[in-house]
Amino acid sequence: MWTVYGPGENLKVVNFTTNQELEVGITLNQEDTLEIDTRLGYKAVKKGDGSNQFFRLSPESVLWPLQRGENQVQIELSNTNESSKVIVHYVERFLAA
Incomplete structure (x- = not known):
């Protein structure tokens, strides 16, 4: 889960480990946030207001x-x-037998 706090424009996040990227063409004002959920089964991109x-x-x-x-x-x-800042929230998941 990624949270981006404005201001800022045109977010690009590249994972060189997997050679994958995500790019969001958006303008965030000072009070705006953007939440990017990359969890399995939850994929979403929303502003802090839920849009x-x-x-x-x-x-x-x-x-x-x-x-x-x-x-x-x-x-x-x-x-x-x-x-402006970008915070990643990460929890390692384990498979149970």
Whole structure:
């Protein structure tokens, strides 16, 4: 689960470990947030007000999960300031026998 706090534009997150990326063509104001849910079975892109933003994903985007172990990830967000940030919430899942 990724949470992006504005301001910022044109989010791009690349996982070099899996060679996958997601790109969201959106403009976030100072008070805006964007939530990207990449969990298995939950795929969603929503603003903090709950509005669906899935249509803003580029056609090449993949809502990829983090891989077990280390992941090399690059985050790009233009037109930011000191209030802008991207937070990832990650919980490792285990299969039960």
